[in-house]
Amino acid sequence: MGVFDRLTRGLSRTAERLARRFDEIAGLAPAPSATAPAGATVETIEALEELLLGADVGLGATTRLVERVAERTKGGQDLRTALTDEITSIFRGVPDPSRRPASGPYVVLVVGVNGTGKTTTVGKLAHQARQDGRKTLICAADTFRAAAVDQLQVWATRAGVEIVRAQEGADAAAVVFDALAAAQARAIDTVFVDTAGRLHTRVNLMAELEKIRRITAKAVPGAPHDVLLVLDATVGQNGLVQAREFAAAAGVTGVVLTKLDGTAKGGIAVAIAHDLGLPIRFVGVGESIDDLLPFDPGAYVDALFTRSW
Numbered sequence: 001m002g003v004f005d006r007l008t009r010g011l012s013r014t015a016e017r018l019a020r021r022f023d024e025i026a027g028l029a030p031a032p033s034a035t036a037p038a039g040a041t042v043e044t045i046e047a048l049e050e051l052l053l054g055a056d057v058g059l060g061a062t063t064r065l066v067e068r069v070a071e072r073t074k075g076g077q078d079l080r081t082a083l084t085d086e087i088t089s090i091f092r093g094v095p096d097p098s099r100r101p102a103s104g105p106y107v108v109l110v111v112g113v114n115g116t117g118k119t120t121t122v123g124k125l126a127h128q129a130r131q132d133g134r135k136t137l138i139c140a141a142d143t144f145r146a147a148a149v150d151q152l153q154v155w156a157t158r159a160g161v162e163i164v165r166a167q168e169g170a171d172a173a174a175v176v177f178d179a180l181a182a183a184q185a186r187a188i189d190t191v192f193v194d195t196a197g198r199l200h201t202r203v204n205l206m207a208e209l210e211k212i213r214r215i216t217a218k219a220v221p222g223a224p225h226d227v228l229l230v231l232d233a234t235v236g237q238n239g240l241v242q243a244r245e246f247a248a249a250a251g252v253t254g255v256v257l258t259k260l261d262g263t264a265k266g267g268i269a270v271a272i273a274h275d276l277g278l279p280i281r282f283v284g285v286g287e288s289i290d291d292l293l294p295f296d297p298g299a300y301v302d303a304l305f306t307r308s309w
């Protein structure tokens with residue numbers, strides 16, 4: 001199955017909720033004619049607003065979308081084109097700060113609260129990197145729970161990549177330093193660091209992530225090249241609150257939106273781009289090793305709106 005088909009399948013719950021109702025709403029909007037002037041009616045716009053909020057697009061993005069869609073339909077554009085264009089432009093308006101180093105390892109920190117899918121995502125990313133022919137290492141910096149290191153070990157074996165791990169309770173930043181030293185000594189191309197999602201307090205966690213960042217920069221100048229925040233799509237708008245906190249402490253450069261397959265509220269992707277100004281880099285559409293897809297705004301919008309039902 002191609003990437004687009006897999007995205008479509010992953011988004012099917014959201015699409016079902018959105019597309020059917022959208023078709024009804026679009027059906028309410030009369031085509032402009034000599035007697036009926038162009039422009040969606042107030043009822044149509046209100047129904048659209050309700051639909052977007054229900055799909056977790058969020059208040060800010062929804063307000064922008066309905067205003068612009070109303071304008072465009074006044075100009076004679078059809079509702080579907082207006083909406084899909086405007087959603088795509090929200091994604092395209094977000095700068096992507098990620099960069100690959102000219103030399104030395106490309107270092108990616110993976111952060112986020114417990115249960116969002118960090119460890120799974122590190123496994124999937126490592127698998128992709130290895131498939132692309134990169135020499136890949138993963139680092140188990142979630143030292144808070146022994147089970148977390150064991151879980152990452154399983155993914156390392158599955159993906160066929162090296163792992164640097166330490167004992168439970170070891171200093172996470174020290175493990176990262178060791179991993180980066182090993183990566184440089186072994187001419188590794190890509191390093192993914194799995195971090196803790198919970199410590200004794202949230203303040204401790206943020207302090208630890210800051211320390212990991214500092215150590216990373218010390219070990220590999222210019223690193224981390226990416227800090228990926230893993231957000232669980234099923235959590236909805238609460239994810240945005242988490243995201244702001246992590247973005248401030250960890251210098252997040254992009255988002256991985258997981259569990260899109262398990263929610264009808266995949267509109268959260270739009271809220272992330274609009275409210276946080278962060279690019280969505282990958283989406284998780286299942287628990288298997290290849291259930292991670294690069295995020296493409298056009299494909300996302302197509303998967304949601306341009307299917308025939």
Ligand SMILES: Nc1nc2c(ncn2[C@@H]2O[C@H](COP(=O)(O)OP(=O)(O)O)[C@@H](O)[C@H]2O)c(=O)[nH]1
Nearest residue numbers: 114115116117118119120258259284285286287
């Ligand atoms: N359906 C689905 N489940 C996922 C996805 N990503 C992760 N999971 C599941 O979410 C749970 C928590 O994942 P884990 O990687 O341990 O989260 P962590 O605590 O952030 O490291 C596990 O049961 C994963 O299999 C996804 O994209 N789709």
Ligand SMILES: [Mg+2]
Nearest residue numbers: 118119142148
């Ligand atoms: Mg984990």
